[in-house]
Amino acid sequence: MSQDLFQAPDYYQLDELLTEEHILVRNAAREWVKKEVSPIIEEAAQQAKFPKSIISGLAEIGAFGPYIPEEYGGAGLDQISYGLIMQEIERGDSGVRSTASVQSSLVMYPIWKYGNEAQRQKYLPKLASGEFLGCFGLTEPDHGSNPGGMTTNIKDMGDYYLLNGAKMWISNAPFADVAVVWAKNEEGRIKGVLVERGMEGFSTPETHNKWSLRASATGELIFDNVKIPKENILPNKDGLGAPLGCLDSARYGIAWGAIGAAMDCYDTALRYAKQRIQFGKPIAGMQLQQKKLAEMITEITKAQLLTWRLGVLRNENRATTAQISMAKRNNVDMAIHIAREARQILGAMGITGEYSIMRHIMNLESVITYEGTHDIHLLITGMDITGISAFK
Numbered sequence: 001m002s003q004d005l006f007q008a009p010d011y012y013q014l015d016e017l018l019t020e021e022h023i024l025v026r027n028a029a030r031e032w033v034k035k036e037v038s039p040i041i042e043e044a045a046q047q048a049k050f051p052k053s054i055i056s057g058l059a060e061i062g063a064f065g066p067y068i069p070e071e072y073g074g075a076g077l078d079q080i081s082y083g084l085i086m087q088e089i090e091r092g093d094s095g096v097r098s099t100a101s102v103q104s105s106l107v108m109y110p111i112w113k114y115g116n117e118a119q120r121q122k123y124l125p126k127l128a129s130g131e132f133l134g135c136f137g138l139t140e141p142d143h144g145s146n147p148g149g150m151t152t153n154i155k156d157m158g159d160y161y162l163l164n165g166a167k168m169w170i171s172n173a174p175f176a177d178v179a180v181v182w183a184k185n186e187e188g189r190i191k192g193v194l195v196e197r198g199m200e201g202f203s204t205p206e207t208h209n210k211w212s213l214r215a216s217a218t219g220e221l222i223f224d225n226v227k228i229p230k231e232n233i234l235p236n237k238d239g240l241g242a243p244l245g246c247l248d249s250a251r252y253g254i255a256w257g258a259i260g261a262a263m264d265c266y267d268t269a270l271r272y273a274k275q276r277i278q279f280g281k282p283i284a285g286m287q288l289q290q291k292k293l294a295e296m297i298t299e300i301t302k303a304q305l306l307t308w309r310l311g312v313l314r315n316e317n318r319a320t321t322a323q324i325s326m327a328k329r330n331n332v333d334m335a336i337h338i339a340r341e342a343r344q345i346l347g348a349m350g351i352t353g354e355y356s357i358m359r360h361i362m363n364l365e366s367v368i369t370y371e372g373t374h375d376i377h378l379l380i381t382g383m384d385i386t387g388i389s390a391f392k
């Protein structure tokens, strides 16, 4: 990839809405991405390899558990700092942000919120430092948008539980040390189960041939009569609301992350358009290209404002699931549109790995599907404003 010349757009001087701490945290993440992610990410994506070398750096910038209390190894930051870290990481690559999202909001969050003190002490510090990597198993081959229909199950055997079933499309599965798995008990109630690598009957085959999110490893989780010690059940919340609560936190991070991908595409296209001469002048001087660029910065600015406000609401514990859905849906859609337009501004160069845009487009095809599809989030908004569910 060409040298990383990224300059973040801030058209409405939104930095003035941030505290000194937000800016420090954001700038540290921004510098780290420039130094450690940009130089290696294109090759990692081309080779479809998760770049394990970045794990310790992710931990150092506070990307593993940004809002988890410091007593458990987290960074103890607020929700806006969490969002800004996700924005900067996804500016580099959505797959790297995925790793941070899963670790923080889908693994550390449920252990922190739904686990007991022994579980918190055992797992959280190791997850925060990157010594352990985790994954989150909700989706099944036959249950994606409808996770409540899951068939993965646990059976009480007296001294232990027996876990059977399978999960699919699980980020980080191939190398995760611990999996937070959602399974139904004999009463049909969904429980969180901590499954550790090495448990007999537990395997994690990798999913190959992805055209998207190639720098993130995806796999299955297969449970064939896995003996689960009773202390590995998350005791403090059950039902579908437990995994959905984790999704609120991860979807919020994605809303910020998508802005990062969009900013990178816009910035790349703007720089290219100013330099690329056709018909005797820079293409940035052509009305059609200006329309694209002007619409991009308008949409980025609207998304920045929406997301900052959502962060304030989350800091005050007032953000609703439906508000988070709106931001995830809007921002990912905004980013994928900007990426496609930016790609066109670069002409043929836009399809090469010399620039990040094509990789962002392909990544965003996963981001618009996972953590609730574009359509599911629209239905969540529809249900919220009408009071009528259109899912079934």
Ligand code: TGC
Pocket (backbone or CB within 6 Å): 097, 098, 099, 101, 102, 136, 138, 139, 144, 145, 146, 147, 148, 171, 239, 240, 241, 242, 244, 245, 246, 247, 248, 250, 321, 370, 371, 372, 373, 376, 380, 391
């Ligand atoms: P529904 O009847 O609406 O709700 C069931 C129960 O859950 C409660 N609830 C929530 N609780 C906490 N937080 C939320 N956000 C909640 N949303 C709902 C609800 O009150 C109810 O509680 P109770 O006590 O009455 O039982 O459920 P439904 O079966 O109709 O489904 C609703 C629907 C479709 C919105 C939901 O299931 C959904 O969001 N589907 C999308 C699935 C999804 O997002 N999967 C993501 C998998 S993880 C992933 O993709 C990780 S990618 C990570 C990466 O690499 O970055």
Ligand code: FAD
Pocket (backbone or CB within 6 Å): 102, 135, 136, 137, 138, 139, 143, 144, 145, 146, 168, 169, 170, 171, 172, 213, 218, 366, 369, 370, 371, 372, 373, 374, 375, 376, 379, 390, 391, 392
């Ligand atoms: P389906 O649910 O089969 O949906 C197919 C289509 O039907 C979609 O367009 C959808 O919008 C539409 N649809 C579904 N229901 C309705 C309805 N009621 N009304 C109207 N339209 C509807 N899952 C995890 O648990 N953990 C992970 O770590 C994880 N990582 C992922 C990583 C990647 C790279 C990808 C691609 C996915 C990952 N997922 C993960 C799975 C992801 O959450 C699901 O793919 C997603 O929830 C959609 O499920 P599905 O693919 O089965 O699609």
